[in-house]
Amino acid sequence: MSKGVVLQNPDQYPVDVARLKRASSAVLAAHPEYRAGSLSLVITDSKTVAALNAKHRHTDAPTDVLAFPAGARLDGVEEDETYIGDVIIARDYAAARAQAANTPLDDVLCLLVIHGVLHLVGYEHESPAGKAEMWQAQERALLSAGVSSQVVEDYGNSEND
Numbered sequence: 620m621s622k623g624v625v626l627q628n629p630d631q632y633p634v635d636v637a638r639l640k641r642a643s644s645a646v647l648a649a650h651p652e653y654r655a656g657s658l659s660l661v662i663t664d665s666k667t668v669a670a671l672n673a674k675h676r677h678t679d680a681p682t683d684v685l686a687f688p689a690g691a692r693l694d695g696v697e698e699d700e701t702y703i704g705d706v707i708i709a710r711d712y713a714a715a716r717a718q719a720a721n722t723p724l725d726d727v728l729c730l731l732v733i734h735g736v737l738h739l740v741g742y743e744h745e746s747p748a749g750k751a752e753m754w755q756a757q758e759r760a761l762l763s764a765g766v767s768s769q770v771v772e773d774y775g776n777s778e779n780d
Contacts, residue, residue, distance in 0.1 A: 642729040645763035646736040656701035668709035684731040686738035706735030
């Protein structure tokens with residue numbers, strides 16, 4: 620794997636690849652220890668994400684984004700390279716929620732990339748303090764990527780659960 624962001628889109632969903640890479644770079648730019656690293660963004664469907672959610676998080680339900688931080692160095696990763704992990708997005712799930720929220724899907728996909736990459740670099744939102752810290756970092760990254768932070772409120776309000 621080469622340095623940077625690798626997009627995997629096996630179903631060839633229409634996405635703005637450059638914009639998604641800018642969104643991930645907005646997070647990495649704020650975390651110098653990860654700037655030289657590599658990560659993958661996977662755009663897939665809710666069935667695939669639901670299966671991953673069940674297998675790895677023991678939650679038998681779909682979700683919009685999952686993040687899997689890397690543990691050990693993978694084959695093909697150069698010695699001076701840091702493999703950060705994978706962000707997996709259920710495009711159809713996100714699209715349905717974006718439509719319900721009347722929010723542009725491209726903005727939502729950037730939000731999900733940023734949210735996922737923040738998890739890869741160590742942010743969590745399990746506690747109120749952790750959530751506040753992550754949401755601040757998320758807002759900075761959104762603004763850096765040219766996405767209005769309003770997407771967080773609009774998209775978040777479309778949740779049914």
